[in-house]
Every structure is written in structure tokens, then in C-alpha cells.
Amino acid sequence: xxxxxxxxxxxxxxxxxxxxxxxxxxxxxxxxxxxxxxxxxxxxxxxxxxxxxxxxxxxxxxxxxxxxxxxxxxxxxxxxxxxxxxxxxxxxxxxxxxxxxxxxxxxxxxxxxxxxxxxxxxxxxxxxxxxxxxxxxxxxxxxxxxxxxxxxxxxxxxxxxxxxxxxxxxxxxxxxxxxxxxxxxxxxxxxxxxxxxxxxxxxxxxxxxxxxxxxxxxxxxxxxxxxxxxxxxxxxxxxxxxxxxxxxxxxxxxxxxxxxxxxxxxxxxxxxxxxxxxxxxxxxxxxxxxxxxxxxxxxxxxxxxxxxxxxxxxxxxxxxxxxxxxxxxxxxxxxxxxxxxxxxxxxxxxxxxxxxxxxxxxxxxxxxxxxxxxxxxxxxxxxxxxxxxxxxxxxxxxxxxxxxxxxxxxxxxxxxxxxxxxxxxxxxxxxxxxxxxxxxxxxxxxxxxxxxxxxxxxxxxxxxxxxxxxxxxxxxxxxxxxxxxx
RNA sequence: GGCCCCAUGGUCUAGCGGUUUAGGACGCCUGGUUCUCAGCCAGGAGGACGGGGGUUCGAAUCCCCCUGGGGUCACCA
Numbered sequence: 069x070x071x072x073x074x075x076x077x078x079x080x081x082x083x084x085x086x087x088x089x090x091x092x093x094x095x096x097x098x099x100x101x102x103x104x105x106x107x108x109x110x111x112x113x114x115x116x117x118x119x120x121x122x123x124x125x126x127x128x129x130x131x132x133x134x135x136x137x138x139x140x141x142x143x144x145x146x147x148x149x150x151x152x153x154x155x156x157x158x159x160x161x162x163x164x165x166x167x168x169x170x171x172x173x174x175x176x177x178x179x180x181x182x183x184x185x186x187x188x189x190x191x192x193x194x195x196x197x198x199x200x201x202x203x204x205x206x207x208x209x210x211x212x213x214x215x216x217x218x219x220x221x222x223x224x225x226x227x228x229x230x231x232x233x234x235x236x237x238x239x240x241x242x243x244x245x246x247x248x249x250x251x252x253x254x255x256x257x258x259x260x261x262x263x264x265x266x267x268x269x270x271x272x273x274x275x276x277x278x279x280x281x282x283x284x285x286x287x288x289x290x291x292x293x294x295x296x297x298x299x300x301x302x303x304x305x306x307x308x309x310x311x312x313x314x315x316x317x318x319x320x321x322x323x324x325x326x327x328x329x330x331x332x333x334x335x336x337x338x339x340x341x342x343x344x345x346x347x348x349x350x351x352x353x354x355x356x357x358x359x360x361x362x363x364x365x366x367x368x369x370x371x372x373x374x375x376x377x378x379x380x381x382x383x384x385x386x387x388x389x390x391x392x393x394x395x396x397x398x399x400x401x402x403x404x405x406x407x408x409x410x411x412x413x414x415x416x417x418x419x420x421x422x423x424x425x426x427x428x429x430x431x432x433x434x435x436x437x438x439x440x441x442x443x444x445x446x447x448x449x450x451x452x453x454x455x456x457x458x459x460x461x462x463x464x465x466x467x468x469x470x471x472x473x474x475x476x477x478x479x480x481x482x483x484x485x486x487x488x489x490x491x492x493x494x495x496x497x498x499x500x501x502x503x504x505x506x507x508x509x510x511x512x513x514x515x516x517x518x519x520x521x522x523x524x525x526x527x528x529x530x531x532x533x534x535x536x537x538x539x540x541x542x543x544x545x546x547x548x549x550x551x552x553x554x
Numbered sequence: 555g556g557c558c559c560c561a562u563g564g565u566c567u568a569g570c571g572g573u574u575u576a577g578g579a580c581g582c583c584u585g586g587u588u589c590u591c592a593g594c595c596a597g598g599a600g601g602a603c604g605g606g607g608g609u610u611c612g613a614a615u616c617c618c619c620c621u622g623g624g625g626u627c628a629c630c631a
Binding site: 075076077079109111112114115173175177180184191192193194195196218220222238241242243244247248249251252254255256257259261262263266281282283284285286287288289307309310312314316317318347348351353354355356357374375376377378379380381383384385386387388390394434436437438495498509510512513514516517523524525526527528529530 | 555556557558559560561564565566567568577578579580581588589590591592593594623624625626627628629630631
């Protein structure tokens with residue numbers, strides 16, 4: 069039985085790369101009919117950010133990623149918060165001390181800083197704990213404990229030899245033990261470090277595959293030796309390519325939106341995010357790029373995960389979101405976009421039935437143009453407000469044309485009398501007026517569009533007029549009469 | 555700097571020794587559709603296998619070196 073886990077630490081709102089890792093784990097579990105476990109690695113009291121766990125779980129649910137064991141749902145290996153499992157780690161750490169595979173270290177942060185500074189001054193390639201406390205005699209340790217000195221527990225790394233494993237993505241990888249220092253397993257506050265807690269829980273929770281980002285590869289000698297010291301079987305490891313910014317540096321805040329909730333806020337759709345994230349390092353092996361969640365689950369395999377870093381460019385995601393937006397049923401598009409109009413102040417918090425019907429007619433008009441749900445605001449604002457942003461250049465271009473004064477008058481006259489006020493009738497009026505004036509239809513259409521929306525682009529004019537309604541149309545046409553230079 | 559990872563057009567990616575004059579997608583350009591924009595359809599440009607050695611009848615595909623980029627070197631994860 070495949071058992072994988074997503075083990076975020078609540079140190080901030082989750083990053084896209086982080087959610088990508090969750091998605092790969094989930095898809096892998098679902099592909100194999102295995103279990104997907106969420107475990108909160110809240111072992112750093114200093115970096116804990118309230119609310120981030122909520123953001124993490126919200127993001128997963130928003131994407132449609134459910135978990136078989138974890139926070140809020142529980143499971144046979146509860147608790148799933150590491151902060152509630154402290155005794156377990158403590159016990160393991162002390163057992164290793166008793167077996168001589170780990171030791172208490174009484175070095176203070178100041179001493180360690182000094183040691184590192186010294187090493188740098190000596191021109192050391194890398195700073196590394198010099199294992200001074202590893203040499204402490206039992207009596208010395210006892211004395212310090214009796215003095216009440218705080219200590220950490222460090223793992224006693226083998227001084228020689230190598231350790232290796234077969235990465236499911238990178239293949240055979242080997243490390244020399246001597247190059248890794250005696251890392252801290254248990255901090256002086258009694259909390260474990262990632263290395264300890266992660267290994268212990270992965271073992272206890274019977275994780276079969278550890279799928280995580282490439283930045284963890286360098287910790288493999290620690291984890292592998294820990295498993296060995298504990299006499300535990302190691303799970304399989306798969307290290308996912310890093311997500312990079314446009315400058316090829318690890319994706320971070322300075323690359324624009326990277327927090328997953330920011331993407332949600334901007335108006336990306338879950339299906340687009342799911343599809344795109346799945347393609348961040350994986351592909352189905354053919355030319356398909358638009359894939360449903362079911363297809364992704366069916367065809368996913370770690371063998372098809374690329375091992376080179378993925379530069380995260382928003383353009384393609386935007387394109388993909390536009391694609392999914394165009395496929396969206398109208399009802400859902402309306403549901404999803406109304407909140408953006410409300411937030412922009414174009415619609416009130418509570419809609420009257422009339423306002424709702426009006427919005428339902430407006431929004432689909434611009435569906436094919438949206439790349440983000442939030443685009444609805446800029447695309448349709450002129451339907452909801454009379455405070456038009458006027459394209460002055462377009463006004464200058466059209467409103468000095470000789471046919472305009474007559475055109476406006478005639479349109480107003482005919483529209484006033486028009487019944488029913490629908491698209492076909494409206495088109496007839498527009499074309500009729502053009503003919504009557506002896507100008508091309510476009511020479512009526514364009515200036516009218518400017519009069520009604522303030523701009524030169526927008527939905528099909530005839531439909532737009534119908535939706536705007538006679539009252540607004542007449543009012544705006546009359547207003548446009550003021551634009552005629554005298 | 556040590557260790558580790560990576561290396562196909564601007565970006566993502568197919569390719570796992572010959573079927574490749576290296577395919578697809580995003581972006582870009584042109585044309586068509588059309589009341590504009592978008593969309594859609596049809597084309598196109600960019601001039602990608604980082605460089606050098608091998609192995610082989612044959613290399614983008616295997617090996618080595620170099621170069622470049624990245625990750626990591628905390629009582630953070």
C-alpha cells in the first residue's frame with residue numbers, strides 16, 4: 069500500500085511550489101490507490117505564523133485535494149501535528165544517546181558563532197560543527213547537567229564511509245559521511261528539528277514514498293544515517309525539481325505572486341491551477357497539455373517527472389486559465405465573478421433580483437476575453453456605472469466627423485421608438501441609420517461604442533446595446549452630443 | 555569555497571543510438587473570420603541540442619572533462 073505525505077510547516081501562507089509538492093503527492097497516492105497524509109510540521113516555535121495552517125488546508129481543499137489522514141480528519145497515527153508528538157521524538161533522541169549514536173551538546177549559540185567565525189578566518193571551505201561535545205566524558209556530561217546547563221542532542225555522524233540511495237527521479241546518489249556534521253536532532257527547548265521529526269514520523273506513519281523538493285537532497289546523508297542508526301527501513305525518495313523565478317533563482321516573494329492564496333485571489337480557477345501545477349515538472353509524454361484531473365491521476369508516474377528546474381512563468385498559466393474560463397458554464401462564471409464586481413463597488417453586497425438578472429446578462433458577454441476572474445471588473449465596469457472612463461483620443465477621432473450630429477439625433481429618435489428593444493431590431497436600426505446617412509456601418513458602430521462605453525473595444529455592439537437597455541443607451545447617446553466640437 | 559543537482563529556441567517540454575531537414579505548447583509576427591477587442595482557423599519567425607574530447611558504422615540521446623546555472627552548508631523547514 070502506497071502511503072505518502074505532505075508535510076508543510078506553518079511558517080507562512082503556502083508557496084506555489086509547496087502546493088505543487090502536495091499535488092504531486094496526492095496524485096501519486098490516488099494513482100496507486102494509496103493514502104495521502106497531511107502532517108503539520110510545527111516544530112519551530114519562533115517561525116510559527118498563526119493562520120498559515122488554515123491557509124494551507126484551505127488551499128488544498130480549494131484545489132480539490134483531500135487527505136485520508138491528518139488535521140481535522142484524524143487517523144490511526146494521530147496526532148498529526150508534530151508539536152503534539154514531542155514525547156515521541158524525545159524518547160527516540162535519548163535512546164540514541166544511550167546507544168552512543170547521539171550525544172548531548174552544551175555549546176551555546178555564542179560559542180557556535182565564534183567557532184564558525186574562527187573557521188571562516190582560517191579559510192575553511194565550509195563551516196561545520198567541530199564535534200567538541202562529542203568528546204565529552206560521561207563525567208563531564210554529568211557535571212554540566214548537574215549545573216543545569218541547557219543542551220541539544222546531536223546525531224553522531226559516521227566519521228567515514230559513504231551512504232547512498234536510489235532517487236526515483238535522480239537515480240543513484242551518493243554522499244561521503246565525513247562531509248556532514250553532527251546535526252542537531254533535538255533543540256534545547258525540547259522540540260525536534262526537521263531531520264529527527266520527519267524521519268521518526270515517516271517511519272511511524274509507514275510512509276512508503278517521500279516526495280519533496282530538490283532542496284532536501286542535501287539532507288539525505290543525515291536522514292539516511294538516521295534511518296540506519298534507528299535500524300529502520302528507508303522509504304523510497306523522489307526529489308522534485310525546484311520551481312524557479314524568471315531570474316532562475318529559487319521562486320520567492322520578489323518574483324511577484326508566489327503565495328498560493330494570491331493566485332486564488334487574482335481569479336485563477338482550481339482546474340487551471342491543478343492542470344498547470346501538474347505540469348510543473350511532469351508531462352504525460354505526448355503533446356497534450358490540457359488535462360483533466362482524472363487524466364492526470366490516471367497517467368501520472370514519477371518516471372515522467374523531469375529532473376531539471378522549472379522556471380515558473382505566469383504567461384502560460386494565464387493562457388491556461390483563460391482556456392478554462394472560456395469553457396466554464398455561464399452559471400458558474402457568474403457565481404465566481406460577481407464577488408469581484410462587488411469588491412470593486414460596481415455591485416452592492418446584496419443584489420436585488422433586477423441587479424442579479426442584469427449581471428447575469430452582462431458577464432457572459434465578456435467571457436471569452438477573461439484570463440482571470442478579476443478581469444471582469446475592467447471588462448464590464450461601464451455596464452454598472454455611468455462614470456465612464458472616456459477614451460479622449462477616440463472621441464477626437466470620431467466626433468469631428470460630419471455625420472455624427474445627425475447620426476446621434478437619428479439614433480436617439482429611432483431607439484426611443486424601438487420596440488422590442490432587442491439585438492436584431494437594434495442591428496437593423498444601426499445599419500438603417502448608416503444607410504440613411506450614406507456611410508459605412510462601421511462609421512456608426514465605432515462612435516456609438518465610444519458613446520456607450522467610453523472606449524473602442526468591447527462586446528458585440530448590438531448585444532451590448534440590448535443589455536445596457538434603452539434608458540442607459542439614450543442617456544449616453546445624449547451625453548455624447550456634447551462631444552461634438554462647435 | 556566544499557558537497558550535491560541540473561544543462562534541447564525567451565519559457566515549459568517530447569526525444570531515452572538510426573523513423574529527426576529536432577516535434578508540441580506559451581509568448582511573438584502575418585493572414586483569414588468580423589462592428590472593435592478577444593476568440594477561433596491558417597501560416598510564419600525565432601535560428602535550441604552550452605563547449606571540448608571520446609565510445610560507435612551512426613549521438614541531442616552513452617562516458618569523461620570544462621563551462622554555466624541552481625540548491626545546500628542554522629538549536630529553519
